[in-house]
Amino acid sequence: MSALAVNRIGLAREAYKGGPSTLCAGCGHNSITNHIIKALYDLGVEPHRLAKLSGIGCSSKTPAYFVEQAHGFNGLHGRMPALATGAGLANRELVVLGVSGDGDSASIGLGQFMHLMRRNVDCTYIIEDNGTYGLTKGQFSATADVDSVHKKGAVNHYQPIDPCAVALSVGSTFVARSFSGDGKQLVPLLKAAVAHRGTAVLDIISPCVTFNDHDGSTRSYSWVKDNDEGIHDLSFIPYFEEIRVEYEAGEVKEVDLYDGSTLVLRKLSEDHDPTDRLAAMRLLEESRTRGQLLTGLLYVDEHAEDFATRERLAEQPLRDLGEADLRPAREQFASLMRELM
């Protein structure tokens, strides 16, 4: 009998699984769910510390499909950022992970998405981006490609909103893009995103096999496979693992994350420095004009303070504070009453 494989906190991979998916067979979102499970397992996140939040749509169903033991909150369309902000303020010990879609983040909740990043709320923010409204049967979303053709023949005439470009423009401290089918790239990015302190945005292109997997869509499997241009080869070394890297001078860059983890970037096609925001913006724009999807870690700032830190919040979860911590003393209260007389 072989011993069951466990992670650093003694949990089997099984502990990170959730309920069965009700999404379409072959949906890119299901692959993302599996990559999230692997990342959280590898990191050894304690299931009870995880808070999974989501908006509305196919993507937002997925938190039910991983880490069953964790608390989840499938809230309102486009409003997950607000719920995540509040939950994180109530308890700084939570590992907050938000899952949204392109409808959530690029349309109905674009404002909340931007303000979340602007505040640098400590959370992982995943966009499962398929360019379409799946649950309501395939309308274009705001990330849909211009001139792309709907199943029934309609053409989208409007420029897409690129969540990564938006993220860079509002000073997001962690911006990455990946593809649901690319676990090799995505899992290290997910781990780095969870380890990052602040808002870590991951725009994950995820083909909708039912409504948006046709020729001409940059969110189809075939298109991504042909046009994906990764900017780095990634590996992630959690703080609890010894750092062993095959170091090749000039080709490897290490990014130290706040908790002591290290993200190792090996140069692939572009010599991109992910701490250079301007360069990231330029790369995005260049790849857009070339009709390519740039994936990888576009930008990271490990020095920015996250929201709760900047607000000087107590380390102890606010929700645990009692009367003695929260009510002024009787003398203080009496003195306030005297001032009002």
Added chain:
Amino acid sequence: MDPIVNDLTILAATVNGSGSQSANLVLTRAIFSMGIPVAPKNVFPSNIEGLPTWYDLRVSARGYQARRAQHDLLIARNPQTWTHDLAAVVAGGAVVHDDVFLASGVREDVEYFPVPFGRLGKTRIASDSLRKQLTNMIYVGVVAGLLGIPFDNLVTGIERTLATKPKAWPVNIDAVRVGYGYWEENFSDRPISHVLRPVVGGTDGLILVDGNQAAALGCVMGGCTVAAWYPITPSSSLCESLTGYADRFRTDPETGERRIAIVQAEDELAAAGMAIGAGWAGARAMTATSGPGISLMAEFAGLAYYAEVPVVVFDIQRLGPSTGLPTRTSQGDLGFAYRLGHGDTRHLVLLPGTAEECYEFAQRAFDLADRFQTPVLVLSDLDLGMNLWMSRPFDYPEAPFDRGKVLTVDDLERLEGDWARYRDVDGDGIPYRTWPGTPHPNAGYFTRGSGHDDRARYTESPEAYQANMDRLARKHRGARTAVPGPVTVSGGSALGLIAFGSTHHAVVEARDELAARGLPVDYLRLRALPIAPEVADFVAAHERVYVVEQNRDGQLLEILSEELPAELVARLRSIRHYDGQPIAAAAVAAPLLALEAVCV
């Protein structure tokens, strides 16, 4: 004729942004320090500078705090509104005005006291930068002379009003003295119809506080740790006061570490969402807004009702619909707030009627939200929230927080995994919950605004849906005896009157007037929704019951008509006031007399 003592209403008509607010507060606090009850009301425009603004200062020996529409003394400093303001003065009243306004031939039945404010300001106030503000202090001195306010009380008024700026005391005292001197030289031989005389101990032990400040302090004492808001008149001062209290009471003086998060959100959607996210995670959380914000919060209110997340929402009502009159008062959100959200939604709604209740109900709101795992809306209004009110000092809370049915690790251990988030274990419709972060493998569950069974699993089952909605209705019914109960004053009259919120103060005075005219009226002040069982008893005990409220459509009447037994509904009559001014006693007594004349 002997002057009337300690009973008048002063109207100061000025231009907003000119610094008249400090002058008006000094006058208010000076009179209050004489032991005479005061009730000031700001009638201000939705504007920063240059539009007309009024300050309505009621002085009442009997302590009436409602607005009174007749003005005995006008301070006229706004040429734009001069004619209009003059028309509001009672016959025989006094008018202190800028001497450049033409008084002759306008009204013969009032006493004019022209003051060269411009010249006095230029020649007697040294500071160029403060001249505009300090010129307003001159009228404080003139009025003090006319009414007989001792100079010491004016000094007290200045020190109290500018408590944090002692350096500004001398220049303000000098400016008041300029006005006082002008009165001595020019008007001291002209007594007016009203006079103020100090009352020893008359206001001892009382505080002056606005409802928003009181509610903010209630949030502090009630253990609020997350507050999210978006600026909107007339609720902004609630969260701004809370920020002040947070600096003082929730911040470690050495490390600067804070025991509360106050977030100015990007809009009211986000403000509600942050509070609900925090409530879900176990914090006592709130947001504060007014009508337009409440409209936006409808979406999140429905989620919190259905997913059963505690949150406290303050609605400081202003006059709608839409943008409406943003700086005028109203009770027009009652019906909307009660059912805020689509589908079958019912909330707990608290209706504070005094500043003290703003303080107390804020605390109770957090207990009720935790106990019933649901949104609690606290409906105040602009009049209650932004005006100063006399109040007895607030009590320090003795009771611990009621955090409701929250399962700990020990509880979960004992239950051996046998718990379900939405199961009605105790028969009161209130289930048990766990907070995220509870270190137990059975603690987690999946909260959703979509259909769910008792284990919080997604379901579209008709039976599960209906059972859940019935349980929510049961929970809501159960709250009828847990929310603040009505306050009843009964003297065996056949007539009853039901009111809530700031309408209370007009009712108090109107009942005295009606009793003096031989028409005593019993009174029930409603303090929360859902309506308490006593309301039906009260209606049953009276032949006719007048429901008085500050909205056009009789929203409380509508709720009562729906929730009271049908045979009682025919007894209800309606009195409505909805012009945006705080309701006056006359707006209660006059229609009631008219309607009774038809009845008898």
